[in-house]
Amino acid sequence: MGYSVSDRNRANNNRGQMFEHLVDQGCHVYRQKKVAIIEKTPEPFRVKGKNKDGTFVGWFAGHAQPDYKGTLKGGRAIAFEAKMTVKDRIQRDAVTVHQAGCLDYHFDMGAKVGVCCMIKNTVGFVPWTVWRDMKEIYGRKYMLEKELREFQVATPGYIDFLRLSEGDGYGSK
Known part of the structure; x- marks a missing residue:
């Protein structure tokens, strides 16, 4: 019997929530270790009205910002998107044009910038220069799981996305 x-949608949604939880756990671990303070950026949202059952009616009030922003020990900023897929590739366009513009701006200002992503069972933190220039690097606008392995990070109960060293293509500084 098939699904x-x-x-499938429920399973994918659960995987997405688990992925985001692991990123959030990484942020928590870094804060506890005094390595960084990184917070999830809330979606720009307006509430129109609240129902008696506690639900509400609302709408998105603007373009989404990068998923996570913060400060690394020493003062350098960090901004990144978090994307996951159960498919065999992740599309560059998973980062919207507006989000890419924001990440470009953070990158130009010297922030550590990238995309924390998961393809099937591989988790990595892709430098913004690689994500942005995917077409030139891979000859296409997507990345395969085997290519993500170059940027793979440990997942010891959280996603250890800060494990890569400086000078790694994450920012202009």
Whole structure:
């Protein structure tokens, strides 16, 4: 017996929530170790009204910012997107044009910038220069799981996305 579309969607949603939880755990570990303070950026959202059952009606009030922003020990800023897929590749366009513009700006200002992503079971932190220039590097606008392995990071109960060293293509400084 196969899975229904709603079963697959629910499973993918659960995987996405687990992925985000592991990124959040990484942020928590770095804060505890006094290595960085990195916070999830809330979506720009307006509430129109609240229902008696506690639900509400609302709308997105603007373009999304990068998923996470913060400061590394020593004062350098960090900004990154978090993206995951159960497919065999992740599309460059998973980062919207607006998000890419924000990440470009952070990169130009010297921040550590990248995309924390998961393809199937591989988790990596891809430098912004690689994500942005994917077409020139790979000849296409997507990355395969085997290519993500070059940027693979440990997942010891959290995603250890800060493990790569400076001078790694994450920022202009």
